Amino acid sequence: MKTTTNIMIVGVGGQGTLLASRILGNALIREGYDVKVSEVHGMSQRGGSVVTYVKYGDKVWSPIIGEGEADIILAFEQLEAYRALPYLKKGGVVVTGTQCIDPMPVITGAAKYPENLCEKIAAQADLISADAIGMAREAGTIKAANVVLIGILARRTNIPYETWIEVLKTTVPPKFLDVNLKAFDMGWNHQ
């Protein structure tokens, strides 16, 4: 019954998760899939957790992904990667940037930022982590960290490299295209 591939993109408001889902969505349309993308705007944009669901296949019904249903979790921040873990399917993949952003309860001292999150994730899932910000800085701007992560994710889908490049050309402003192509390649080649 469930023939869709489910990708969950998680991060913190302002990290550029929306651009990532746009690039992914456009790549999937080009490949001829039925696609649904669901995100919640509003309160979550003010530095809160942001979650986007991307689903594709021959026919997609529900736009949302439930617990235990995601094939891939693409995370922009470690705590958010861990928070999303219950949504991962058994045997699913987590791709995460290693950035840590303190949430308000940590800032006020009401809670501690949990330690060893990557180890905890790796204990329950197939984990690919990357210093996306460092890689993006190397590519030319830390703003392209989201595209680095898209590059890592891209390699784990069955969408050809050329399609991604075409999509980047249409979604990224020409001024920033070179840096973003470089950032994408760094992600694509990340092991």
Added chain:
Amino acid sequence: MKQLMIGNAAVARGAYEAGVRVVASYPGTPSTEITEVMATFPAEDVYVEWAPNEKVAAEVAIGASIGGARAMTCCKHVGLNVMADPIFTASYTGVGGGLVIAVADDPGMHSSQNEQDSRHYAEAAKLLMLEPADSGECLSYTKAAYALSEQFDTPVLLRLSTRVSHSQSLIEVSDREEVALKDYEKNIPKYVMMPANARGRHVVVEDRIAALTAFAETTDLNTVTMTDKTVGGKKIGVITAGVSDMYAHEALGDSVSYCKLGMVYPLPVDLLRNFAAQCDEVYVIEELDPVIENHCKALGLNVHGKDVFTLIGEYTPAMIAKAVLGEEMPEHASIDAIPGRPPVMCAGCPHRGTFYVLKKLGLTVSGDIGCYTLGAVAPLASVDTTICMGASVSAALGMAKARGDDFAKKLVSVIGDSTFMHSGITGLIDIVYNKGINTVIILDNSITGMTGHQDNPTTGKTIRGEATRQVDLEALCHACGIDWVKVADPFDTKTFEAVVKEACALEAPAVVIAQRPCALLKTVKYTGHCEISDDCRKCGMCLKLGCPAISKREDGTIVIDENQCNGCGLCVGVCPFHAIKKIED
């Protein structure tokens, strides 16, 4: 070519293709993008405005409709409360040009103060209501709504929900159909709703509902798909509407029969009876209230509904699979308890200075709705109440009248510029008229922030970005009868504190206009970032700001995250030891 579009954009596209000429709305998540997308269509084709509130917006749309144009107004569920007055009577007058009211509910309360179900309004106001399930239906139902509005001479409610409004699915666009303005005809019995005429119109309304109920039996907006398959030896049928239809299909596939209702008011009778008669067991799958379920039960149909499904929050396919098929939820990882990540005011938010001062002064804060509602979140935790737009002002008058002047002098209302325009002015007039001595602080950040930065009457720009006459808040408050009005910068915390104290101490009503633009506006250009020097004595004063860029390490060291800090400089003035320095890049 097919394109991905959020439901809201598809509603806008549908309205555009249906030849809509006038759109007036007040923003409200999750409905806002409909009107924003409308404003991307050529101004020659469609007039689009942000109105000061939903009541005004609905009246503009009703006027346009009477004037012969296809018109639309869009709101979130609570916005429908505000426009209830005009639309209940517009149900009596009927329309000239087609009139559609798009209303977006928010099951799960992703960005709302309650979880009301707007379908009750359809029944109460006796208005036809359609409910699309994805972007494709958002487009086609919006077009259908205009045709039905004119065919049945009624305003039409288009019910959306967060998942439909904000999910993208594939649609195909077509050209705009030019619909000519209808001739304007004076028609007193139809459009002047005084008792003698309204009595006649009520008969028309009831006849219309009867005609629409008959229409509901045959329209292809309602679809039935039968299967011979059985589950546990029983033929199962599900009745769905909106996004729950998508969830049901994903969960149940073709193992059950479907009755999908695209028209959710008025509901069909025979269609449902026949459907139920062909099934051994019927489930009504609807988020929030048991509207369809109660209708079925009133028809004497034996259906499951809220006995197996919750009244609260959003549904998921897994919930439906469990309730109908008894399937267990998929296995999944479990995680340790971790800190939440609630939304916070942005780094550089002007409201931060205001709440820092209000907290310091220990005032009771009658709050309102906007980014500044986040002033209730720790560490600022300054806001005492939040009810609905405008209530900060009027509820504070009530508090003051209940508890007396001494209490009133330790009480302030906080209200954003957009919210003040929406429904704060009337409360302020009440204070003046009824001799209140309240202090109202208007948080003028030059934008409607919470809903994603829309212009409003105080910003000097229209929805299309054209310059327009700006409402002068100071002059307006004076004109309402407030003699004491002062403008202060909330980032100049010392002066701001003195101004608030002065206002509160008065034996007369006072208005403080806290003026500093939202940090996310393109016109705001903070540069550099702040750093903490060795002079820091770890007193923690700066942490009281609740700025997401400032945090304390385990050893007590205070640090500013350069990536998060936008250089607004608020913390510089707050540190008693002058340990925070601004560094220019």
